[in-house]
Amino acid sequence: MASRHIGIVLLACAATLVPAGAALAQAPAKPAQIVVNDSGGATQAANRKTFYTEFEKRHGIKIVNTSPVDLGKLRAMVQSGNVEWTVTEIAGPDALLAERSGLLEPLDLSVIDLSRFPAHLQKRKYVFPKSVYSTVMGYRSDIFKSGGPVTWADFWNVTKFPGPRTMQNSPIEQLEFALLADGVPMDKLYPLDVDRAFRKLDQIKKHVAVWWTTGAQSAQLLIDKEAVIGTAWNGRYYNLIKEGAPVTMEWNQGAIKESAFGIPKGAKEAYWGQRVLGAMTDARTQAAYADIIGYPGLNLDATQYTDPKIVPYLPTSPVNLPKQFWVNLEWWADNGAAVHERWARWILQK
Amino acid sequence: MRRFGEVTALAGIDLAVRPGEMLTLLGPSGSGKTTLLKVIAGFEIPDEGEVYLGSRNVTLAPPAKRDIGMVFQNYALFPHMTVAENVAFPLQMRKVPRAECERRVREALQLVDLPAHGDRLPRQLSGGQQQRVALARAVVFGPSLLLLDEPFGALDRKLREQMQLEVRRLQRRLGLTAVFVTHDQEEALVLSDRIAVMDAGRIAQLGTPQEIYRLPANRFVAGFIGESNLFRAKVVAADSAEIEGGTRVRLPAGAPGAGADIGLLLRPERATQLSAGEVADFTIACKVSEIVYLGETIKYRLQADGGLDVIVRWPFRGSGATLAVGDRVTVGWDRDDMHWIHWS
Amino acid sequence: MTGIPDSPGTASARAPAGRRGWWRRHREGAASLANAAPAMLFLFVLYLLPMIMLLAQSVEGGTLVHYQKALTDGLYVQVLVDTLLIAAYVSLACLLLAYPVAYFLSIAPGWWATVGIIFVLLPFWTSILVRTYGWMVLLGRNGIINRALLDSGLIGAPLPLLNNTAGVLIGMTHVLLPYMIFPLYAVMKRMDRGLLAAAEGMGASGWQVFRRIYFPLTLPGVLAGVTLVYVLSIGFFITPALLGGGKVTMVAVLIEQQIRTFLNWGFAAALSAVLLTATLLVYLVLRRALRSNMQWN
Known part of the structure; x- marks a missing residue:
């Protein structure tokens, strides 16, 4: 009894808030704010300046941000029915795991316009491909004055390119890089030959001074000369280069993948969540975002709004794209647990 | 002499403790008795003057090197050590061999009547027992001097009296030279061979309990020790004086000459009630203003006709005529029961 | 209520004489239990219940x-053993550093003690991540410390202070030091200094006073501090990852990975339970070892 009573009162209140005859007559009431969870840091700042502002301008709803990206938390929210996020970023193969575990609301493609996206992405049901980033190698240009490593074989070649290295503390991509260094062609990587990859990794292990954990760390290591050759997400190197650091990034054999967003299953403001993703498809906003951080969106029209000076620093540029390979997230979603465990074991071996 | 900033805590102290005696430093708080004890123990270094222990100048010696046993105000038992460990501590610090150490701890605990308590922790003991452990610990290594710093303050009255006698017995039995600090005059009178009454960093009087009580040397001691009537008087002739208000008094032998400003000390219990026409060396007519029953005695507060306040105390015999408030009474003292002091 | 014959409200009226005697004897205990009930409920809901759910x-x-x-x-x-060992080293390092600091804070005159405590607290107002990056700047191959040592000619090659266990220990010790200082400070502040004077008067040297009296009396603080630092160390995550160069794996990282990346909460819960048990065991052993010295407490 009591709860129905309260329900009626709430509806009455909501009704008074919506102006009669407004264009949004069929839309649910506007909340004061919604929560978008992303990976924080530089990415969040760039999102804030572009997509979040765009959404707020369009709909007059404030976006509140949380971080970090956390699949475990997403699952806990969905399972407990207490979904705090309206939209969340989802990292790498986690997006597939989330989709398979039924943790996401289906995308409303009438709101999220994918018609100008590459054809293979237009069929997306749950995971929104927001932007693209690539893990590439970089090096100190002041140390390798006459040219640095260009291939992963070069990266592995410690006599020709001496000095401490840094790589990410994760098997994802490190296995791919090892196989490329061992001579596997880019289009024959998957399914990964895990044993072969680890054998190759054994060769580089003692030259890796740091297995980095955070994006900020990967860039800082080159600045501090803790490592003279490393891997990082292209945006991190882009920022260093923008600031004039003596760092060169090499697109060749880079690992490209999408940065995904989704709406948690049962999100209270899912209606507005669809519209947040809708704002993320906007070509001009995508171009502005890439300008700031070097991660381009996937709307093909975005390139025409992008500053030509920064195009060489984008993984999707016509010159860069063919040099890289797409990380097969499906393979990682299938095999990740076992390979991660093996990776942890391998790291511990002296 | 010991100065703290502007305040001189001790001044002009010249005190020699006799071997085997119990000397009490008695005085109100702030009189310097505790500071003097700390100087003797070595916790304070005097700004001037010297401290000798026997023939040894220990003025600058640290406490550890003075060979002094001390019982502290709150006993200062080590809470994390058993009774036996506590008592053994000073022996261990003196590197006494283990077997001997155990023997002496046993003896010391026997001495304070706690032979079976060695394994207990201090917090498992009563206040009196803790006191005894502290005592055993202070004497176990045969110190050349025992210092007791208000050791009975935390005990209730009955236990305190019992412990006072025990400490006295122990000190006599072991022939210990001891310095005892207290602000409780009764305790001092019971325990001491001699008492040094302290006032404002000086020794106001040094003497046996009887001397201190019967023949106080000055107004401070007279006022501090016991209850008394102290009247200011002017000597008018060789053997007589006049108290404020005009009452004439016959003075005891040895009183100063005419014109001297003196104080007359009259103990309440030495007063006699005079019947009509009877006269004593000091006679004063009063009216009873207050009656206090003290059990064995009754204390009367009297208002003299000249305006003086007078206190007398007489044994209470249960029957017989007692006075009532408002009654008139004449009281008197013999001059043998009077004691005079210089007023200034 | 009627269904619960032993409930406090009805027991005295209906219980047989024997029980009534029991009730009288335990009344005080029961009353204090009733007073503690809200706190117990709080602890149960916020701590015990999640723990039970985790174990389930x-x-x-x-x-x-x-x-x-x-x-x-x-x-x-191996990761579990490494984690417990690192926690033990960090606890020891914190104890050795915190003890003198807490001591000086406890004897410092009022104003200095306040300033000192503020300095101890200061790092709490800085993000742990920032402090960790700070250590990276200090300890790196080209960091401030190595630069200074190299420039002064004291060393020929940079010391490996970062991206190894040494870096992890330094960083964790720094972060956890306040958790050791405050329990120690609390017992030291409460210390009856008369006991120290008494020991000194009984012939103890400065070192003996410390070893026989002062240190044993601070053991409750030592145990509290070590327990706190040890337990917090075991759960450490970001500092080891960043300062260890990825080469020092703490069990929390594996637990987090199971929860976050693989959604294998069952295994994560089992790892947590094993870690909790190991921590409790270490605590009990530590407590037992110090027990004989702490009965008085």
Whole structure:
């Protein structure tokens, strides 16, 4: 009894808030704010300046941000029915795991316009491909004055390119890089030959001074000369280069993948969540975002709004794209647990 | 002499403790008795003057090197050590061999009547027992001097009296030279061979309990020790004086000459009630203003006709005529029961 | 209420004489229990209940496979042992550094003690991540410390202070130091200094006073501090990852990975339970070792 009573009162209140005859007559009431969870840091700042502002301008709803990206938390929210996020970023193969575990609301493609996206992405049901980033190698240009490593074989070649290295503390991509260094062609990587990859990794292990954990760390290591050759997400190197650091990034054999967003299953403001993703498809906003951080969106029209000076620093540029390979997230979603465990074991071996 | 900033805590102290005696430093708080004890123990270094222990100048010696046993105000038992460990501590610090150490701890605990308590922790003991452990610990290594710093303050009255006698017995039995600090005059009178009454960093009087009580040397001691009537008087002739208000008094032998400003000390219990026409060396007519029953005695507060306040105390015999408030009474003292002091 | 014959409200009226005697004897205990009830409920809901749920998750499906894996797989056993060892080293380092600091804070005159305590607290107002990056700047191959040592000619090659266990220990010790200082400071501040004077008067040297009296009396603070630092160390995550160069794996990282990346909460719960048990065991051993010295407390 009591709860129905309260329900009626709430509806009455909501009704008074919506102006009669407004264009949004069929839309649910506007909340004061919604929560978008992303990976924080530089990415969040760039999102804030572009997509979040765009959404707020369009709909007059404030976006509140949380971080970090956390699949475990997403699952806990969905399972407990207490979904705090309206939209969340989802990292790498986690997006597939989330989709398979039924943790996401289906995308409303009438709101999220994918018609100008590459054809293979237009069929997306749950995971929104927001932007693209690539893990590439970089090096100190002041140390390798006459040219640095260009291939992963070069990266592995410690006599020709001496000095401490840094790589990410994760098997994802490190296995791919090892196989490329061992001579596997880019289009024959998957399914990964895990044993072969680890054998190759054994060769580089003692030259890796740091297995980095955070994006900020990967860039800082080159600045501090803790490592003279490393891997990082292209945006991190882009920022260093923008600031004039003596760092060169090499697109060749880079690992490209999408940065995904989704709406948690049962999100209270899912209606507005669809519209947040809708704002993320906007070509001009995508171009502005890439300008700031070097991660381009996937709307093909975005390139025409992008500053030509920064195009060489984008993984999707016509010159860069063919040099890289797409990380097969499906393979990682299938095999990740076992390979991660093996990776942890391998790291511990002296 | 010991100065703290502007305040001189001790001044002009010249005190020699006799071997085997119990000397009490008695005085109100702030009189310097505790500071003097700390100087003797070595916790304070005097700004001037010297401290000798026997023939040894220990003025600058640290406490550890003075060979002094001390019982502290709150006993200062080590809470994390058993009774036996506590008592053994000073022996261990003196590197006494283990077997001997155990023997002496046993003896010391026997001495304070706690032979079976060695394994207990201090917090498992009563206040009196803790006191005894502290005592055993202070004497176990045969110190050349025992210092007791208000050791009975935390005990209730009955236990305190019992412990006072025990400490006295122990000190006599072991022939210990001891310095005892207290602000409780009764305790001092019971325990001491001699008492040094302290006032404002000086020794106001040094003497046996009887001397201190019967023949106080000055107004401070007279006022501090016991209850008394102290009247200011002017000597008018060789053997007589006049108290404020005009009452004439016959003075005891040895009183100063005419014109001297003196104080007359009259103990309440030495007063006699005079019947009509009877006269004593000091006679004063009063009216009873207050009656206090003290059990064995009754204390009367009297208002003299000249305006003086007078206190007398007489044994209470249960029957017989007692006075009532408002009654008139004449009281008197013999001059043998009077004691005079210089007023200034 | 009528269904509960032993409930406090009805027992005295209806219980037989024997029980009534029991009730009288235990009344005080029961009253204080009643007073503590809200706190107990709070603890139960906020701590015990989640713990029980966690344990339930670790044996989900009535199987012990998760435990079997956690306890027999070399990877997890080694990481667990490494974690406990690092926690022990950090606790020891914190104790050695915090003891003198707490001592000086406890004897410092009022104003200095306040300033000192503020300095101890200061790092709490800085993000742990920022402090960790700060250490990277200090300890790196080209960091401030190595630069200074190299420039002064004291060393020929940079010392490996970062991206190894040494870096992890330095960083964790720095972060956890206040947790050791405050329990020690609390016992030291409460210390009856008369006891020290008494010991000194009984012939003890400065060192003997410390070893026989002062240190034993600070043991409750030592145990509290070590327990706090040890338990917090075990859960450490970001500092080891960043300062260890990825080469020092703490068990929290593996637990987090199971929860976050693989959604294998059952195994994560089992790992947590094993870690909790190991922590409790260490605590009990530590407590027992210090017990004889702490009965008085």
